[in-house]
Amino acid sequence: MNATLDQLSDQFGIAGAVQFDDDKNGLTRVKVCNAFCRGSAFLHGAHVCSYCPHGADELFFVSRNSQFQNDKPIRGGVPICFPWFGSKSGDDQAPSHGFARLMNWTFMEVLNDGEGTRLVFGVELDPFDVRYSVSFGSALTMSLEIANRSSSSQTFEAALHSYFRLQNARTARITGLEDSRFTDQLQAAEHDATGQPIRFEEETDRIYHDNSSVIGLHDTDAGRKIMIDRQGSSSVVVWNPWIEKSKRMEDFGDDEWPSMCCIETANVRGSAIMVEPKQKHAMSAIHRLESV
Ligand code: BG6
Numbered sequence: 001m002n003a004t005l006d007q008l009s010d011q012f013g014i015a016g017a018v019q020f021d022d023d024k025n026g027l028t029r030v031k032v033c034n035a036f037c038r039g040s041a042f043l044h045g046a047h048v049c050s051y052c053p054h055g056a057d058e059l060f061f062v063s064r065n066s067q068f069q070n071d072k073p074i075r076g077g078v079p080i081c082f083p084w085f086g087s088k089s090g091d092d093q094a095p096s097h098g099f100a101r102l103m104n105w106t107f108m109e110v111l112n113d114g115e116g117t118r119l120v121f122g123v124e125l126d127p128f129d130v131r132y133s134v135s136f137g138s139a140l141t142m143s144l145e146i147a148n149r150s151s152s153s154q155t156f157e158a159a160l161h162s163y164f165r166l167q168n169a170r171t172a173r174i175t176g177l178e179d180s181r182f183t184d185q186l187q188a189a190e191h192d193a194t195g196q197p198i199r200f201e202e203e204t205d206r207i208y209h210d211n212s213s214v215i216g217l218h219d220t221d222a223g224r225k226i227m228i229d230r231q232g233s234s235s236v237v238v239w240n241p242w243i244e245k246s247k248r249m250e251d252f253g254d255d256e257w258p259s260m261c262c263i264e265t266a267n268v269r270g271s272a273i274m275v276e277p278k279q280k281h282a283m284s285a286i287h288r289l290e291s292v
Helices: 005-012 242-248
Strands: 018-022 028-033 037-042 047-053 106-113 116-125 128-136 140-148 154-156 158-165 173-175 182-184 189-191 204-208 215-219 224-231 235-240 260-267 273-275 280-291
Touching: 005 018, 005 028, 005 106, 028 116, 037 116, 037 128, 047 140, 140 158, 140 273, 158 280, 215 260, 224 260, 260 280, 273 280
Parallel strands: none
Antiparallel strands: 018 028, 028 037, 037 047, 106 116, 116 128, 128 140, 140 280, 154 273, 158 260, 173 215, 182 189, 182 204, 204 235, 215 224, 224 280, 235 260
């Protein structure tokens, strides 16, 4: 049984800081406001939709066409891709990017202190127990902890699929991936490191491998920079659908591609994680806004 709004509010609500409500389609949302920022997340997919440090603009893009229905992923914010990424190998009926972003997660804990507000969500996805902790503070810290509760080793892929809001994708650049080889998912081709920052000049869908650098997203026209620090993640996915793919996605506006790009903290393909019985793996992404 899922907790009702009243139960969530009674157990976890904090006046002025942590509030629960339903959006217009009945999806339960938790809203946070503290000394550092405002933010929100849905129990559907444990999906962070907003992080807005005081005095700054929203970090995340959410499509105006996102459907916000409990059988569909939300288009924007930070979908959790788990336990596979993209299509599931050998099963073309399985949902893209796994079940985690389609499930109603349980709200487990809240902690509000001088550092900000931490929300903890949980879900069981046999054979895994998943806990997801999101801290809204001077940075946004998201940590996905996967425990293998079975008696055999298990392998999974995971990504925190952040959709960043941009003033202009055409003039934005991404640093920190210059020295990493990558797979171009559009051409199914492997590439050596380019030595250059990434700029968007066409549809881009790449998986960067063996990278532990801090990544910078420079939104030149907005004069702002977002730093992405990762722990327990060795791959990074970079995606912008550009013109034609935008038209093909029903939950994405045709003209929205210049206002976003995805930089995903990930362990996918060759970096899929094997967890031994009763062991855990944790992957974290820290997003911090910096002025330039
Ligand atoms: C990215 C993938 O992570 O997600 C792309 O690399 C994909 O190939 C994109 O198109 C969006 O996926 P979905 O399932 O949310 O439409």
